[in-house]
Amino acid sequence: MRMSGKVALITGGGSGIGEASCQRLAQEGATVIVTDINLDSAERVADAINNEGGQACPKYHDVTKEKAWVALIDEVIDQFAGLDVLVNNAAIAPTGSVEDTSLDDWRSVQQVNVEGVFMGTREAVKAMKEKGGSIINISSDLGIIGEPTMAAYSTSKGAIRVFTKAAALHCAREGYAIRVNSVHPGFIDTPAVTSTVAEMSEDMAKAFRERILAGIPMGRMGRPLDVANGILFLSSDESSYMTGSELVIDGGFIA
Template sequence: MGRVEGKTAIVTGGASGIGEACAKLLAQEGATVVVSDIDRSGGARVAKEIEEAGGKACFLEHDVTSESRWQEIVAETASAFGGLHVLVNNAGIGVGGLCEHFSLEDWHRQTAINIDGVFLGTKHAIPAMRAAGSGSIVIMSSGAGLSGAPGMSGYCATKGAVRLFAKAVALEMAQLGDNIRVNSVHPGVIDTPIWTKVTPETRAAFGAAATGNAVDPAVLASAMAPVGRAGTPDDIAWGVVYLASDEARYVTGSELVIDGGATA
């Protein structure tokens, strides 16, 4: 039997990167997975690949900043699959740049996806999980939610915010007696599009901090992680599978750091 057999999971940002890996490994371990993303072709591809591998999945187009769409996604999931047990709040963007050059438009766009989307998903998942009898909410924060990163002040702000949001909601659920756990995951440098698309200005700031030079993404990633390499999406997804599973039944309000020793 799989580690999350019989559970239904929504994975936001599931069309690529860490979200794709989470969706596929949750399905591999027995969950029915709703792949959620604004990327219609990518999300449909991931759901199809899960089904071709013998898993259960569907794709729903989803803008995480829309409260009405969140209500629809949760309702459709619970109705179609008999409940909602796992939410992986993974959708996010990384907009780099020095604070003094950062536009208010980019600030609002990043906070809308990285903070508002997490809030809305958590808000609407809770009643569905309560009705199902249990639940696990996994919020994708970052190593940048634990310590500052030059050239990433806006991103750090959003990831630090959801880290404490997870802890506060975990306490609310515990005090209410609901069997709903809330935890955050903190990846380090992972080989995904969000990392390779970092702006040259931000990369230069990172490079100066890590190595004294502005370097390419692969070299910089190796320099930033004591283990000498960037992580893979699966490295993060296996941590998410653990938090989603009953193995983690006593784990709530915690932060799971998966960063190759970068914050040690």
């Protein structure tokens, strides 16, 4: 019960890493607000948690809308008397090299993956600065190294990596008891990864899988729970001396 008494908001909580994180934090006693642009998915995850004796509340949320962020944080504070943890997990991951990515596709990725994280972090800092808290931004190992078939995605995740450090330093300088850290998953077996590979041609998808698996020293893709356990650690008081840090969970891929 490491999260007993804490309120956690997780975006993109309806599937994959977000779903596993909602479940894991709830198992440790947190009240979890499950947000997703797909309300049915958020409700399914919240119902499963509540049926297992946990506490979860589903909410529709489009992370690209500034007014929606303000309203959501205000609603959470009014309903649950505070916010202790924000996990900025919602993201999109289309494929495309530097040559074949359109400007519209580039902008849509940055809007969701970068602007969404910025707005969420900004509003959470305002909500947490009196009592403190933990903000966890989900980047990627592709935010540390490049991937030729995912130019826009890699760029967005690299931006999250450095933005997290800037936000962490601001909170420390202002004396807020807010920790801001980034998590860098490798290739995790999630619906998002499956759909990304499905966008590729058959030959490209086969080559991609072979190249990725050959590059993972542990010999397998990760599970959502592998990342959720790292998010639990950064959410809990056990990581109280960590801010502006990067937690890489990738089976040794970038090593």
